Amino acid sequence: MTDTAEQASEGSEGAALWHACLDVLAQDVPEQQFNTWIKPLVAQVSDDLSTVSLGVANRFKLDWVRAQYGTRIAEVLEALAGQPVQVDLNILARAPQPRISTTTARSVARMGLQALSADAAPEPETRPASPAQATAEPAKPAKPNTAEREASAFRSRLNPALTFSTLVEGSANRMARAAALHVASSPGQLYNPLFIYGGVGLGKTHLVHAVGNQLLADKLDAKVLYIHAEQFVSDVVKSYQRKTFDEFKAFYHSLDLLLIDDVQFFANKDRTQEEFFNAFEALLAKKSHIVMTSDTYPKGLTDIHERLVSRFDSGLTVALEPPELELRVAILINKAQTEGAVMPEDVAFFVAKNVRSNVRELEGALRKILAYSRFNQKEISINLAREALRDLLSIQNRQIGVENIQKTVADFYKIKVADMYSKKRPASIARPRQIAMYLAKELTQKSLPEIGELFGGRDHTTVLHAVRKIAAERQTVTELNQQLHVLEQTLKG
Ligand SMILES: Nc1ncnc2c1ncn2[C@@H]1O[C@H](COP(=O)(O)OP(=O)(O)OP(=O)(O)O)[C@@H](O)[C@H]1O
Numbered sequence: 001m002t003d004t005a006e007q008a009s010e011g012s013e014g015a016a017l018w019h020a021c022l023d024v025l026a027q028d029v030p031e032q033q034f035n036t037w038i039k040p041l042v043a044q045v046s047d048d049l050s051t052v053s054l055g056v057a058n059r060f061k062l063d064w065v066r067a068q069y070g071t072r073i074a075e076v077l078e079a080l081a082g083q084p085v086q087v088d089l090n091i092l093a094r095a096p097q098p099r100i101s102t103t104t105a106r107s108v109a110r111m112g113l114q115a116l117s118a119d120a121a122p123e124p125e126t127r128p129a130s131p132a133q134a135t136a137e138p139a140k141p142a143k144p145n146t147a148e149r150e151a152s153a154f155r156s157r158l159n160p161a162l163t164f165s166t167l168v169e170g171s172a173n174r175m176a177r178a179a180a181l182h183v184a185s186s187p188g189q190l191y192n193p194l195f196i197y198g199g200v201g202l203g204k205t206h207l208v209h210a211v212g213n214q215l216l217a218d219k220l221d222a223k224v225l226y227i228h229a230e231q232f233v234s235d236v237v238k239s240y241q242r243k244t245f246d247e248f249k250a251f252y253h254s255l256d257l258l259l260i261d262d263v264q265f266f267a268n269k270d271r272t273q274e275e276f277f278n279a280f281e282a283l284l285a286k287k288s289h290i291v292m293t294s295d296t297y298p299k300g301l302t303d304i305h306e307r308l309v310s311r312f313d314s315g316l317t318v319a320l321e322p323p324e325l326e327l328r329v330a331i332l333i334n335k336a337q338t339e340g341a342v343m344p345e346d347v348a349f350f351v352a353k354n355v356r357s358n359v360r361e362l363e364g365a366l367r368k369i370l371a372y373s374r375f376n377q378k379e380i381s382i383n384l385a386r387e388a389l390r391d392l393l394s395i396q397n398r399q400i401g402v403e404n405i406q407k408t409v410a411d412f413y414k415i416k417v418a419d420m421y422s423k424k425r426p427a428s429i430a431r432p433r434q435i436a437m438y439l440a441k442e443l444t445q446k447s448l449p450e451i452g453e454l455f456g457g458r459d460h461t462t463v464l465h466a467v468r469k470i471a472a473e474r475q476t477v478t479e480l481n482q483q484l485h486v487l488e489q490t491l492k493g
Pocket residue numbers: 162166167168169173198199200201202203204205206207331359360363
C-alpha cells in the first residue's frame with residue numbers, strides 16, 4: 001500500500017473491508033499472482049459497503065481480473081461484509097489516485113464488471129516476474145550502479161525476522177534445529193555440509209536464515225550469503241553472458257557461510273552443477289560452512305551428478321517432518337501474539353486439527369482468522385475460525401466422507417463394510433463400528449443424528465456414546481491411540 005492509500009484508509013469501514021479482503025486473498029492466491037493482479041487494484045467502497053468498485057489500468061487487465069478473480073473477490077467481500085456486495089471493475093482514468101477511497105452508494109458507477117471507458121487505450125502489459133525474479137529475496141535491491149561493489153556484493157540477503165527465536169521448536173524440527181544451531185555457533189567444524197530436507201512450507205528457509213542471522217549476530221564481519229538455487233542458476237547464466245566467471249568464482253569462494261535453498265533446482269543444469277561443485281570444494285577446503293535445503297534427501301535427487309549428490313550427503317543430513325499437533329498449536333499461538341492478537345487455546349487446537357499439512361498453510365489460516373476478527377470486531381472464537389476457514393474446511397469435508405471412513409475402518413479391522421450398518425453386536429464388529437463413528441464425528445462436519453443415519457439408522461445417543469467412549473479410551477490405551485492415528489493418516493491421505 002502506498003502512503004496515500006494508508007491515509008485514505010484511516011478510519012473508513014470501506015477501506016477496512018478492502019484491506020481485510022486483501023489479507024484473505026493474499027492467502028488464497030499465489031504470491032506472484034496476488035502482487036501482479038490483485039494488490040494493484042484501486043478500490044472504491046460505498047459507505048454502506050454494498051458496492052466495491054475496482055479500478056484497473058487497462059482493458060487487458062480488466063478482462064483478466066474479471067475472469068480469474070472476479071467471483072472470488074466478490075465471495076470474500078460478501079463473507080466479510082456479511083451482506084451482498086456488488087463488485088464492479090472499471091478502467092482507471094490516468095490521473096494518479098489513492099488505492100482506496102470511499103464514496104456514497106449512489107456515486108459508484110454500477111458497471112457490472114464492465115469497462116468504465118471502453119475507448120481507454122490498453123497499455124502494454126507488464127509481464128509477471130520470471131521464476132528467478134519471483135525467488136524470495138528478502139533484501140532490498142542494490143542501489144543502482146554507484147553502490148560500491150564490495151559492499152553490495154556481500155549483502156547477506158538474510159531476512160532478519162527469520163531467527164531461531166521465532167522458530168517454534170517441536171519434535172518435528174528438533175533435530176534439524178539442533179544441528180543448525182550447532183553450525184551457527186561453530187561454523188566450519190561439525191556437520192559440513194548440513195543438508196536439510198523436507199516438504200513444502202515446513203520451515204527449511206526459515207531455518208537456514210536463522211543460521212545466517214545467528215552467525216552474523218556473533219560475528220559481524222562474517223561473509224554470509226543466503227541464496228535460492230534458482231538465483232544461483234541465474235548468476236551462472238549472467239556470468240556466462242558477461243564473461244565474468246572469475247568474479248563469480250572469487251565471490252562465491254570467499255564466503256564464510258553459504259546458505260543455499262532448494263538445491264533440487266539444479267537438476268539438469270550441468271554448468272551450474274559444475275560451478276556449484278567448484279564452489280563447494282573451495283569452501284570446504286577453507287573450512288567455510290555450507291548449509292543446503294532440498295525437498296528430498298540427497299539420494300532422492302534426480303538429474304544431479306553423482307559426485308555432487310555424494311558430497312551433499314557427506315556431512316549431516318536431517319529431515320524436517322510435518323509439524324505435530326502440539327507444534328502446530330504452539331506456532332499458531334506464537335504467531336498470533338506477534339501480530340498483537342490473542343488466540344485462545346481451544347481455537348488454536350481447532351485450527352491445528354484442521355490445518356495439518358504445513359506451517360505456511362497454518363499461517364494462511366491464521367491470517368484469515370485475524371482478518372475476519374479485525375474486520376468484524378469480534379473476538380477470536382471457534383465459530384469465527386470456522387467461518388473464516390469455511391472454504392478450507394469444506395474442501396476437507398468433501399475429501400473425507402463417512403462412507404470412506406466406514407470402508408477404511410472395515411478394511412483395517414477386517415470386517416465387512418456392511419457390518420457398519422448391521423445390527424450385529426459381537427465386540428469384533430461393534431468396536432470397529434464405534435471407532436468409525438468416532439472418526440466420522442472427528443473428521444467430518446456431520447451431526448450426531450446424521451452420523452447415526454449413515455450407520456444403519458442408529459439413534460444419535462448411540463453415536464454420542466461411541467464418540468465419548470473411544471475419545472476417553474484413546475487417552476489411556478496406547479494401542480488404540482496408535483490405531484486411530486494410522487486410520488486418521490490413511491483417511492487424510
Ligand atoms: N517451527 C516454526 N515456527 C515458526 N514459524 C515457522 C516454523 N516452521 C515454519 N515456519 C514458518 O512457515 C512459513 C513457511 O516456512 P519456510 O518458507 O521456511 O518453508 P520451506 O520449507 O522453505 O518451504 P518451501 O519448500 O515451500 O520453500 C514461514 O513463514 C516460516 O517462518
